[in-house]
Amino acid sequence: MKMTMKTRRGFFIAACLIPGLILFFLFKVYPTIQIFHKSLYLWTGVGDKPKFIGLQNFVDMFHDDTFLLALRNTGFLMLVVPVLTLLIALINASLLTQTKLKEKGFYRTVFFFPSILSFVVVAILWSFIYHPTMGFVNAGLEMIGLGDWAMSWLGDQRTVLWALAVTLIWQAAGYYMVMYMAGIDSISPDLYEASGLDGATRVQQFFHITIPMLWEIIRVTIIFSINGVMTISFVIVSIMTAGGPDRHSEVVMTYLYSQAFTNSNFGYAMAIGVFIFIVSVSLALISNKLTERGSN
Amino acid sequence: MSANQASIKAKKKTSASLGKLALRVFLLVQTFIVVYPLIWNVFASLKTNQEVMESPWALPTSFNWDNYVRAFTTAKIGDYMINSVLVVVMSMGVLLLAAVPTAYVLGRMKFRGRSFLTNFYMAGLFIGGVYIIVPLFIMMNDLSMLDNRFWLSAVYATGSLPFSVFLLTGFMKSIPHDYEEAAMIDGSGYFGTLFKVIVPMARPGIITLIVFSFFDFWNEYVLAMTLITDDAKKTIPIGLANLMQIQTFATDWGSLFAGLVIVLVPTILVYALLQKKLTQGMMLGGVKG
Numbered sequence: 317m318k319m320t321m322k323t324r325r326g327f328f329i330a331a332c333l334i335p336g337l338i339l340f341f342l343f344k345v346y347p348t349i350q351i352f353h354k355s356l357y358l359w360t361g362v363g364d365k366p367k368f369i370g371l372q373n374f375v376d377m378f379h380d381d382t383f384l385l386a387l388r389n390t391g392f393l394m395l396v397v398p399v400l401t402l403l404i405a406l407i408n409a410s411l412l413t414q415t416k417l418k419e420k421g422f423y424r425t426v427f428f429f430p431s432i433l434s435f436v437v438v439a440i441l442w443s444f445i446y447h448p449t450m451g452f453v454n455a456g457l458e459m460i461g462l463g464d465w466a467m468s469w470l471g472d473q474r475t476v477l478w479a480l481a482v483t484l485i486w487q488a489a490g491y492y493m494v495m496y497m498a499g500i501d502s503i504s505p506d507l508y509e510a511s512g513l514d515g516a517t518r519v520q521q522f523f524h525i526t527i528p529m530l531w532e533i534i535r536v537t538i539i540f541s542i543n544g545v546m547t548i549s550f551v552i553v554s555i556m557t558a559g560g561p562d563r564h565s566e567v568v569m570t571y572l573y574s575q576a577f578t579n580s581n582f583g584y585a586m587a588i589g590v591f592i593f594i595v596s597v598s599l600a601l602i603s604n605k606l607t608e609r610g611s612n
Numbered sequence: 613m614s615a616n617q618a619s620i621k622a623k624k625k626t627s628a629s630l631g632k633l634a635l636r637v638f639l640l641v642q643t644f645i646v647v648y649p650l651i652w653n654v655f656a657s658l659k660t661n662q663e664v665m666e667s668p669w670a671l672p673t674s675f676n677w678d679n680y681v682r683a684f685t686t687a688k689i690g691d692y693m694i695n696s697v698l699v700v701v702m703s704m705g706v707l708l709l710a711a712v713p714t715a716y717v718l719g720r721m722k723f724r725g726r727s728f729l730t731n732f733y734m735a736g737l738f739i740g741g742v743y744i745i746v747p748l749f750i751m752m753n754d755l756s757m758l759d760n761r762f763w764l765s766a767v768y769a770t771g772s773l774p775f776s777v778f779l780l781t782g783f784m785k786s787i788p789h790d791y792e793e794a795a796m797i798d799g800s801g802y803f804g805t806l807f808k809v810i811v812p813m814a815r816p817g818i819i820t821l822i823v824f825s826f827f828d829f830w831n832e833y834v835l836a837m838t839l840i841t842d843d844a845k846k847t848i849p850i851g852l853a854n855l856m857q858i859q860t861f862a863t864d865w866g867s868l869f870a871g872l873v874i875v876l877v878p879t880i881l882v883y884a885l886l887q888k889k890l891t892q893g894m895m896l897g898g899v900k901g
Contacts, residue, residue, distance in 0.1 A: 328802035329723055332713030336773060339710055343748065343770040344736055350747035362753060408642070415635060425887060426643050432883055432890075434831035436849040437872055440856050441649050444656075450865070452652060452668035459669065486645070547740055551833050555853055569742050576746045577838070589743045597738060 351586040351593070359583035366583060373587035383588070386559075386566040392477055393549055393567065394599075397484045398541035402534070404489045409496035410526050414508070414518065424497065427490035435487070435548055439555035442483040446470050446556075470557050473564040480552055480565060488544060492537050499533045500526060535607045539600045546596060568592050650876070657869035664865040679866035680874070686864075689871045691844070692851030695761065699836075699847055700829045702765035703772075707825060710769060711776040712818065716806055718777065719784030720792075730781070736774035742834055749838055759842050767835055772825050783817030784810070823889050826882065848875055 355373055357366035377383050408427065412420050430438065445451050446469040454466035469479040507525050516524070527534070550569035553559060559566035559574075568588060576585035656664050657679055658672040683689045717723075718730050748767070749758075757763040787810065795805040811818070833849040840846055846854070852871055859868045883890070 325721075325802070326723075329717050329721060331803075332717040332806075333729070336710040336714040336777070339706070339766060339770040340733070340736065340773060342751075343767050344739055344744070344773075347744035347747035347751065348739055350751070351744055354747065362750065408639075411635060411639070415632070417632070417635070417639075423639050423643065426646055428887075428890075429883065430646060432827050432879060434833070434849050434852075434875065434879070436831070436833050436852050437875060440852060440868070440872060441653055443856070445649055445652075450665055450668060452648075455668040490646070543740065547742065547834075550742055555856070572742065573745070573834075576749075582746055582750065585746050589746065593739070593743050600738075 351589045354583055355587035355590045357583040359581075359586075361580045361582070369583075373584050374591065376584065377587060377591065382563055382566065383568070383571060385563055386568045386571040389477060389565060390546075390549065390567045390569075393481060393484065394542050394545050396478075396481050397488075397545045398538060400481070401485045401488050401541055402492055402537055404485065405492035405537075406496055406527075406530075406534075408489070409493045409500055410522055412493075413497055413500040414521075424494060428494050429490065430487050431491035433487070435551040436555060438483065438487050439552045442479075442486075442552075443470070443556045446479055470565075471561050473561055476557060476561065476565045480549070480556065483552055483556070484545060484548060487548065488541065492541065495533065495537060496530060499530045503529045531607070535604065538603050538607065542599055542603070543596060546592070653869055653872055653876075657866065657873045659866060659869075661863060661865055664869070676866060679870040682864065682867040683870040683874055687851075687855050687867055687871055689848075689851065689855075689874050692846055692848045693874075695845055696830060696848040699761055699765050699768070700826060702762055703768040703829045704822060704825060706766055706769035707772055707776060707821075708818070711773055711780055711821070712811065712814070713806065714773075715777050715780030715784050716810055719781040720787075720789075720810075730777075733774045733777045737778070745834065745838055752839060757839075759840055759845060761840070761845055764836060764839050765829075767839065768829050768832060771835075772828060776821050776825070779821055780814065780817050783814045787813050819889060823886050827879075830879070 354366060356368060356370055358369045358372070359366035408423075412423055417423075445453055448454060448466075448468040448471070451469075453469065457463060457466045467475065469475050503525065507529070508521055511521055511525060546569065549567045550573070553565055553567050553570050554573070557565040559570055569592070572585050572588040572592070575581045575588065652668070655672055658675045658677075659679075660676055663670065663672060714733075718726060718733075752758050752763065752767075791809050791813065792805045795809045800808060831849060832847075833853070836847045836850050837853070840850070843854075852868075852875060855868055855871055859865060
């Protein structure tokens with residue numbers, strides 16, 4: 317009797333775990349093992365037999381000017397976008413929670429909205445916003461007499477990355493704001509009251525209460541935001557610029573994709589995948605280390 | 613002295629209301645930056661091609677509803693939408709069937725390998741879609757899983773699995789043990805307990821999961837673009853991206869903007885209905901990227 321109870325329990329546990337594990341192995345674990353394994357091969361096409369070449373793909377990567385440019389562009393976005401996004405989110409969140417405006421809920425609803433839009437919709441919309449003739453950025457500049465500043469924002473090497481960065485910030489700032497607002501709401505109001513009686517200004521409160529109390533949330537959002545840029549930049553770039561002008565907005569993800577599906581360089585593309593994977597995990601670890609309480 | 617105090621108080625009050633005014637202006641400018649692109653899109657969807665190209669800030673002179681008609685007839689937005697609905701429903705089904713039992717077992721039953729499996733799923737949080745898209749594509753090609761809406765849904769469900777297991781395990785742990793003991797004594801088996809007792813109790817967690825996953829599945833682009841090639845099976849994001857490329861040559865901007873609006877409407881409706889759940893969920897589940 318006891319034995320059957322035990323087998324029944326074991327059977328139940330297995331039945332619950334197996335569907336998830338099959339999916340996880342098939343669509344996540346196996347491809348992950350594959351990118352590490354096949355990154356060591358020269359493999360140029362589905363019908364082709366992969367040939368072992370050791371670390372040659374990784375060596376090639378650092379002699380590949382386009383890859384290096386893509387890496388630099390990605391680095392730029394991964395630095396600029398999280399910093400500005402989180403800063404704007406933090407400022408808005410503390411303004412909305414601290415000042416007790418009646419229409420606080422309205423701003424929260426509106427600012428959050430872009431983060432649930434499809435990246436494709438965001439990308440198409442912003443392609444037209446920046447459009448040299450149809451877009452309202454240039455038309456707006458002309459209206460206020462700054463027509464000389466009008467330019468092809470996505471077609472110019474100097475502005476293209478900033479233009480993409482603005483789009484990414486527009487998309488994400490409200491999301492992190494809501495997260496911070498939830499965090500600030502859970503800070504005891506006594507802290508603000510007491511420091512207010514001591515004569516602390518709102519700015520001092522922001523730096524001495526809000527930021528330290530939210531620190532754990534901020535740490536997590538830094539990592540999420542860096543990873544977010546990695547994924548979203550693929551969609552934004554492939555729709556808005558296709559890496560142009562002259563590869564000046566190419567990011568590593570779009571480069572990986574075009575190596576694999578345009579050039580059929582599967583081995584090389586997987587090596588890039590391995591490299592990006594290692595870089596993002598290290599970035600997460602580094603930022604975790606840097607933002608530890610002790611060093612603050 | 614009291615007059616002095618009163619004047620200080622009045623000064624404080626005016627500076628406070630001035631501050632509030634500045635704050636409102638600051639917030640309204642941001643509101644404008646967020647909302648204007650969307651309003652502009654709605655206007656553009658009602659304009660003629662001529663108007664779209666000439667005057668970005670002007671209002672449409674008349675309502676060109678046939679932009680919308682063309683979005684459905686020529687651009688086939690409706691077909692893409694049906695595919696999207698199908699994929700979202702199937703993904704959600706697969707995800708719930710896999711995630712709920714897994715989270716239940718990992719969160720509430722003791723067995724060997726439990727903590728290993730939990731960490732194993734956690735590691736999956738770090739593996740995003742694009743890194744592994746090449747081997748995924750090759751494997752699915754070998755197994756003839758390409759161009760199939762069900763397998764695309766299975767891939768979507770797997771992508772959300774690590775986070776879902778993480779979120780639901782937390783929920784499962786918080787349900788008191790008495791409930792399932794009582795159910796067991798009443799003679800419901802393990803499966804009966806899971807579906808009749810645990811699932812209803814974990815409902816808030818499951819709803820949060822559904823809300824988040826809806827937007828992920830509805831909006832996904834990279835996998836859908838790679839794993840589906842047959843035009844008749846494409847989802848909305850791919851349809852829109854294609855439409856944009858076509859319209860660059862065909863210059864039928866009106867129907868592209870109409871297409872964007874058609875896609876925005878369900879998103880706005882779901883958002884309006886579930887806004888509370890969504891922002892609450894962000895607090896419940898901690899955070900999600």
